Amino acid sequence: MSFSPLISELIAAFRCLPGVGPKSAQRMALHLLERDRHGALQLSYSLQQAANQVGNCQQCRTLCETTLCPICSSSRRQRETICVVETPADVLAIEQAGGFSGLYFVLMGHLSPLEGIGPEQLGLDQLIQRVKQDQVEELILATNPTVEGETTAHYIADQLQGLPVSISRIAHGIPLGGELEYVDGGTLAHALAGRKPWLVND
Amino acid sequence: MSFSPLISELIAAFRCLPGVGPKSAQRMALHLLERDRHGALQLSYSLQQAANQVGNCQQCRTLCETTLCPICSSSRRQRETICVVETPADVLAIEQAGGFSGLYFVLMGHLSPLEGIGPEQLGLDQLIQRVKQDQVEELILATNPTVEGETTAHYIADQLQGLPVSISRIAHGIPLGGELEYVDGGTLAHALAGRKPWLVND
Numbered sequence: 287m288s289f290s291p292l293i294s295e296l297i298a299a300f301r302c303l304p305g306v307g308p309k310s311a312q313r314m315a316l317h318l319l320e321r322d323r324h325g326a327l328q329l330s331y332s333l334q335q336a337a338n339q340v341g342n343c344q345q346c347r348t349l350c351e352t353t354l355c356p357i358c359s360s361s362r363r364q365r366e367t368i369c370v371v372e373t374p375a376d377v378l379a380i381e382q383a384g385g386f387s388g389l390y391f392v393l394m395g396h397l398s399p400l401e402g403i404g405p406e407q408l409g410l411d412q413l414i415q416r417v418k419q420d421q422v423e424e425l426i427l428a429t430n431p432t433v434e435g436e437t438t439a440h441y442i443a444d445q446l447q448g449l450p451v452s453i454s455r456i457a458h459g460i461p462l463g464g465e466l467e468y469v470d471g472g473t474l475a476h477a478l479a480g481r482k483p484w485l486v487n488d
Numbered sequence: 489m490s491f492s493p494l495i496s497e498l499i500a501a502f503r504c505l506p507g508v509g510p511k512s513a514q515r516m517a518l519h520l521l522e523r524d525r526h527g528a529l530q531l532s533y534s535l536q537q538a539a540n541q542v543g544n545c546q547q548c549r550t551l552c553e554t555t556l557c558p559i560c561s562s563s564r565r566q567r568e569t570i571c572v573v574e575t576p577a578d579v580l581a582i583e584q585a586g587g588f589s590g591l592y593f594v595l596m597g598h599l600s601p602l603e604g605i606g607p608e609q610l611g612l613d614q615l616i617q618r619v620k621q622d623q624v625e626e627l628i629l630a631t632n633p634t635v636e637g638e639t640t641a642h643y644i645a646d647q648l649q650g651l652p653v654s655i656s657r658i659a660h661g662i663p664l665g666g667e668l669e670y671v672d673g674g675t676l677a678h679a680l681a682g683r684k685p686w687l688v689n690d
Contacts, residue, residue: 296538299533302531312577314506319539323539329501333528335494338529
C-alpha cells in the first residue's frame with residue numbers, strides 16, 4: 287500500500303531533477319500538496335513555458351527564448367573578444383564575477399566521443415565562421431580544467447591556427463582565499479608553472 | 489545581466505520546493521533545459537494534475553484523488569483499530585514497516601495555536617464521530633514525540649474520555665541498532681520509564 291496514483295506519479299516525476307532521490311522527491315511532492323498548491327501550479331506553468339519556448343541564441347548558442355540572447359543583442363558589449371565556455375551556467379558565473387565585457391560562445395558541452403559529442407554538436411563550424419567574419423581579435427578559451435575541457439580547448443585552438451586571432455586560455459592556479467596546504471598537486475603545479483614576475487610598485 | 493526571463497522565472501519557481509536554494513534551483517532548471525525537456529514536460533503535467541485533483545480522503549483525511557483512499561476502501565483492513573498520525577508520509581512509513589493492518593486518521597498537522605491550527609483544522613470532530621459510530625476498539629496515538637505532537641495526543645485523549653475505546657500511544661525508546669551512548673537524555677529517560685518485564689523462554 288503506498289500513495290494514490292497521482293501522488294506516486296508526481297513523486298516519480300520529481301526524480302528527473304538532479305540530486306533528487308526517492309526521499310527528497312516524496313518530501314517535495316507532499317510539501318507542495320499539503321502546503322503550497324499555488325507554488326505547484328506556478329512551477330508547472332513555468333516548466334511548460336520554458337520547456338516549449340527556450341531555444342538557443344543564434345549567435346552564441348546559450349539558452350534563451352529569443353533569437354539573440356540579451357548579451358549578444360546588447361550594444362554595450364565589445365564584439366572583438368569572445369569567451370568560449372561549456373555551459374550557460376558558466377556565462378552567468380563570469381557575468382557575476384564582473385570585469386568581462388566581450389561576447390560569449392557557449393559550446394553546450396565538451397568533446398566526448400564516447401557520448402557521441404563531436405565538433406558539430408558543439409557548433410565549432412559556427413564559431414570558426416564567426417571568428418572569420420566578425421573580425422574577432424581575441425578568443426578566450428574558458429572551458430573547464432578537466433580532461434574533456436582541456437581536449438576541447440586544444441581542438442578549438444588547433445582549428446583556428448593561421449587565422450589572425452589571438453587565442454588565450456583562462457589562468458589556472460591557487461583560488462583566492464585558498465591555502466597552499468589544501469590545494470591539490472595538479473593545481474599547485476599549474477600555479478608554479480604559470481608564475482608571473484613580481485611587479486615592484488614605484 | 490543574467491538568464492533570459494523564462495529561465496529566470498523557472499529558477500524562481502523551483503524555489504518553492506523544500507530545501508532548494510538559489511544554486512540548486514539554477515542547477516535543476518538548466519539540467520532540464522539542457523538535457524531533459526521530456527522530463528520537464530512530464531513534471532509540469534504531473535504537478536498540474538496532482539495540484540488540481542488531489543484532495544483528502546473523506547474518511548481518514550490523507551491526500552488522495554478519490555473519495556476514499558486505497559487503505560480506507562480496502563476490505564482487508566481491520567476497522568476496529570485506528571492509528572492517528574500527523575501526515576500522509578507517516579502513513580507510508582508505518583505501511584512500509586508492516587505489521588499494522590488497521591485504518592488511519594491523518595491530522596494533516598498538529599495543534600499549533602500560533603499558526604492558527606486548532607481542533608477544527610485537524611478534523612478532530614470527525615475523528616470523534618468516527619470513534620463513536622464505527623465501534624472503534626482501539627485508537628493508537630502516533631503523533632510525533634515533539635512538544636506539539638505530545639500536546640495533540642493529550643488533547644485527543646482528553647476528548648475521548650468516557651467513550652468505550654482504549655487509547656494507546658506508540659512506544660518511545662532506544663531505536664533498534666541505536667547505541668545507548670549516543671541516544672539523547674529524553675529518549676533514554678523514556679526508555680527507562682517504559683521498561684518491560686523480561687520474558688523468560690520456556
